[in-house]
Amino acid sequence: MKxxxxxxxxxxxxxxxxxxxxxxxxxxxEAEDGQQALDACRKAMPDAILLDWNMPVMDGLExxxxxxxxxxxxKPIVVFCTTxxxxxxxxxxxxxxxxxxxxxxxxxxxVEAKFQxxxxx
Amino acid sequence: MTPTExxxxxxxxxxxxxxxxSDDKQYLVESRLVPVARKxxxxxxxxxxxxxQRGGNAVLSNAVVEAMxxxxxxxxxxxxxxxxxxxxxxxxxxxxxxxxxxxxxWCAAASTGQEPYSIGxxxxxxxxxxxxxxxxxxxxxxxxxxxxxxxxxxxxxFEVQRGLPIQMLLKYFAQQGDLWQINPDLRAMIEWxxxxxLENFSHLGEFDIVFCRNVLIYFDQQTKIDILQRIAKMMPExxxxxxxxxxxxxxxxxxxxxxxxxxxxxxxxxxxSATAAPRLAMASSFGLK
Numbered sequence: 001m002k003x004x005x006x007x008x009x010x011x012x013x014x015x016x017x018x019x020x021x022x023x024x025x026x027x028x029x030e031a032e033d034g035q036q037a038l039d040a041c042r043k044a045m046p047d048a049i050l051l052d053w054n055m056p057v058m059d060g061l062e063x064x065x066x067x068x069x070x071x072x073x074x075k076p077i078v079v080f081c082t083t084x085x086x087x088x089x090x091x092x093x094x095x096x097x098x099x100x101x102x103x104x105x106x107x108x109x110x111v112e113a114k115f116q117x118x119x120x121x
Numbered sequence: 122m123t124p125t126e127x128x129x130x131x132x133x134x135x136x137x138x139x140x141x142x143s144d145d146k147q148y149l150v151e152s153r154l155v156p157v158a159r160k161x162x163x164x165x166x167x168x169x170x171x172x173x174q175r176g177g178n179a180v181l182s183n184a185v186v187e188a189m190x191x192x193x194x195x196x197x198x199x200x201x202x203x204x205x206x207x208x209x210x211x212x213x214x215x216x217x218x219x220x221x222x223x224x225x226x227w228c229a230a231a232s233t234g235q236e237p238y239s240i241g242x243x244x245x246x247x248x249x250x251x252x253x254x255x256x257x258x259x260x261x262x263x264x265x266x267x268x269x270x271x272x273x274x275x276x277x278x279f280e281v282q283r284g285l286p287i288q289m290l291l292k293y294f295a296q297q298g299d300l301w302q303i304n305p306d307l308r309a310m311i312e313w314x315x316x317x318x319l320e321n322f323s324h325l326g327e328f329d330i331v332f333c334r335n336v337l338i339y340f341d342q343q344t345k346i347d348i349l350q351r352i353a354k355m356m357p358e359x360x361x362x363x364x365x366x367x368x369x370x371x372x373x374x375x376x377x378x379x380x381x382x383x384x385x386x387x388x389x390x391x392x393x394s395a396t397a398a399p400r401l402a403m404a405s406s407f408g409l410k
Binding site: 085086087090091094100101102103105106107108109110113114117 | 145146148195278279282283284286287288290291296299
């Protein structure tokens, strides 16, 4: 079973994402901000990370930049999932090493399509 | 719209068209039915549902069914046909049309344009191979309304997130608020025409590649046969036909044979296309003249 880390400061979004991803046969861990996510990754690198942008303590972009410098940090496939839906933000995320990008609001089909896109399912 | 009203819509659509609407399709209902409501002088979706519940307005009910059952189209829908395009059809054409350097492609049920644009994107991605070539892509559909949308090439955030890799969104679209528009050079690659497949379409000319996906399913057996036979007559011997994932020519016509191992991909049967006579005989064997 593939591991997916869901990083979002909204518990509602984490719950929705968890439900969708569990149906897609992922084992889910959750983090409320970038720092928690980084700590989780240092313990065990997940296969996939669904990543919000705007979060307290450490935002998604900062987390991604740090993650890609960690040993083994190039391995997880990172899919941004954020309300930041303009070209400039998307381009910055891709440059920082994001593999895909979901613009909120999202639904089951979009998550599934994007995870297929990057070969996770 | 309240949950009760949404449930009413779900039941109504199930009964009237067999469409199964899941609970997370509010955005779809909104994007499809708000225009229907407006056209009928109704401000909100709640108002629309209430008007339907009062009953007696068949025109309104039909408009709702039609709006909700129009085939939803994605960019690179089903993936495989576009892999076939890149790996089989395009290389074959580049070899066989080397003297004319001209290839004609027909999307026979273009709907809101995602399929022809996906082909256009494939050609852009293969730019180094097709430099100096002329590709004509024709997109036809029964509905002038969807063709208007196809021509404009403007899609919602939901539509561009199904099947389209984010890199391609950045590369081939321009953002306009919450909407995304296909770049002008891609739009210029495609010609749009209104066409009913039940009517004669031989005037469109010859096509090397025909995409006819997810439309035959709406027709009865005899009509399917007729359409496939007429498409066969518009294709050169080495042309390709692409059908939808759930469609086949098997049991319908001998004009086409499946390309072995390539789901949904067909070519003319050499024997059938060698001379006109066997094809005529075959048509009459199906009761068509």
